[in-house]
Each structure stands twice: as structure tokens, then as C-alpha cells.
Amino acid sequence: MGRHPCCAKQKVRKGLWSPEEDEKLYNHITRFGIGCWSSVPKQAGLERCGKSCRLRWINYLRPGLKRGNFSPQEEDLIVSLHEILGNRWSQIAAQLPGRTDNEIKNLWNSSLKKKLKQRGINPIAHKQLRETGAQEEMPRPDVKPIFDPFPSSEYQAAMDPIGTNANFYHQLQQTYRPLELNEFMAKFDDSLVSSSNSGYWNYGEALYVSDTHAIQESLNSGINWNCNRAAQMSSMLGNEVLNWSSFEIKLESPLQTEIKTYEQRLNPCQGLQRVESSEEFSSCLTTSLSRDLSDACLDVSQDELACELNRDFPSF
């Protein structure tokens, strides 16, 4: 048998929370911490489902939540992140401290979608709508979506409002563009060959290659390829050899750095270093990207990886 039953068949209240209920829940959590949510209602003296308590805590009572309207900067950030992540509200919320996924989802559905449409942008594909408007609600065309952290149009405008950095963004896009399968395999082979002297595989060398394909696959089919591969490799190699959690962090770092830099530009008064020119902005961006990627070099035994890759390489 499993664990003790949750709140099923219990008498539970639904609907809006009263201030008294909020107080009970808040006092309980601050006093005892978050343990098992299913036991919280009983312990806190609430006639609520544990799930409901969790939601109330996360969306309303949790310390550090921002209240009030979203700033234009936050809205721009959400649009940019949505273009990359789609409806992954929890991941988008993770980039906006103090905001909840529910809040962002509501904002998107009630406001941002309309604003984009008014600007002639398809909120699903983040592309310019056709003049007919007939395809307004159409999903992305039959082309597989590709993870592209630096789309050429809106995102560039957002990242570089001055608009003087076209060459720089072109270089970035060339550097970090998704690779075709044959390019990807060649990169893998090169990495394995070039590492033969040391006996270790230079993970950093192929980082952005595998990253791009992993995320692309994840977006395409909903199969979280990189996580599955991580689990397989981790179980085979052991955590001492390959710490996948740090790898995942490294994958996100460039994006997080962009966001910070972007916020820094938009909120120069928040105690952060101000970027005075687009050149300085470029320099900052390049430095942060190269630092994140170079740091991401993890030592993995070549033989073990080659064996794993030959045994069970995912089909693209």
C-alpha cells in the first residue's frame, strides 16, 4: 500500500480564502515549515484540501511575493521568455523573482496576448501576422520549432534597443545557432578525437551543440531528451564523474545572464552597474557568454561516453 490518504473524502471548503484561514495557514507554515501538504490542513485546523493550501501558500502567502502591476520591463521579459519557453509558466516565473506562474499565466492570457495581437504579432508563434489575419490563431507552421535564444527580430530589439548592434547579433546567432544532425555528429566526433590525448572528453566543447539539440527535441516532442540522457549517464557514470545538475545550470546561465543584463539596462537605478553604450553592452554580453560556456567544461571518461552514445543514441 501507499502512504496515508490525502484529503480525499474529507470535508473540505472550496472557493476564496478568508483572512482567518490565511492567518491559520501562514502561522502554521512559519512555525512548522512546509512538510507534507496533505497533513497541513488538519494540523493547521483548516477544512481545506492540502492541494488548496499549497496553492494558497505559493500564490499568495509565501514571503517575497511582489504585489501590484507588472512593470513594462517585466512584461517585455515575459514576452521574450515566452518566445523561447512557450507555456512553461513555472520556468518563466523562475526568471521573475516574486512573481508566480499563476500570476504570469493570468497576465499572459488576459493582457499580453491581446497586446501582441494589437501589434500584429502572433502570440503563439511570435511572428508577424499576415495581413489577412486569417491565420491569427494558427499554430506554428509545419516547421519544427528551434530553440533560438537570439531571434533576429523582436528579441534583438528588446535586447539592444539602441539598434546599433546588428553585426554583433549576427555573430551571436551564427555562433549559437542550432546545428543540423550531421554537424552535430561531427562536433561530437571532433570532441571525442581531440580529447584522446588527455583521455577525457571535453564536455564544454560540445556543450552548446548538445544543448541546442536537447532543448530543440524537448520543445518539439515534449520528450525531455537531455534529462533522460542525464539520468542514463548519471546512473552509468556516477555523480562524481558527471554532475548533471551543474550542467543544467550551465545551460541556463547564458539566458539568465542576458536577462540580468537586460534588466540592468532597463533599470539602471537599481544599484546595478549601468551600461552606457551598446559597445559596452556587447562586451558585457560576450564576456558573460564565454565565461558561462568555458566554465562548463566537465571531465567525462571518453570510453564511457562513447560506449553510451554508440549504444543508444537518440533518433532525430
Next chain:
DNA sequence: AACACGGGCAACCGCACAGAC
């Protein structure tokens, strides 16, 4: 003043997955 309508928001629902037994 009464009603209809729409926007914004909080909360619920259902599903998937991980973990406990």
C-alpha cells in the same frame, strides 16, 4: 437604478511523474 458585458484574478481540475510502501 438595473442590467449586461467583459476583464482580471483566484482557485480548481486533471494529468504526469516521482517516490513510498
Next chain:
DNA sequence: GGTCTGTGCGGTTGCCCGTGT
């Protein structure tokens, strides 16, 4: 290894309130 529960997430619903008629 199978079953069941707990948790997290995204989609959806329904309530409240402001505005227009």
C-alpha cells in the same frame, strides 16, 4: 515490481467588480 499517494504543472472555470447602456 506493482500499487497508491503526494506534488508540481498547465489548462480551465467561475467569481468579483468596473464600465457601458
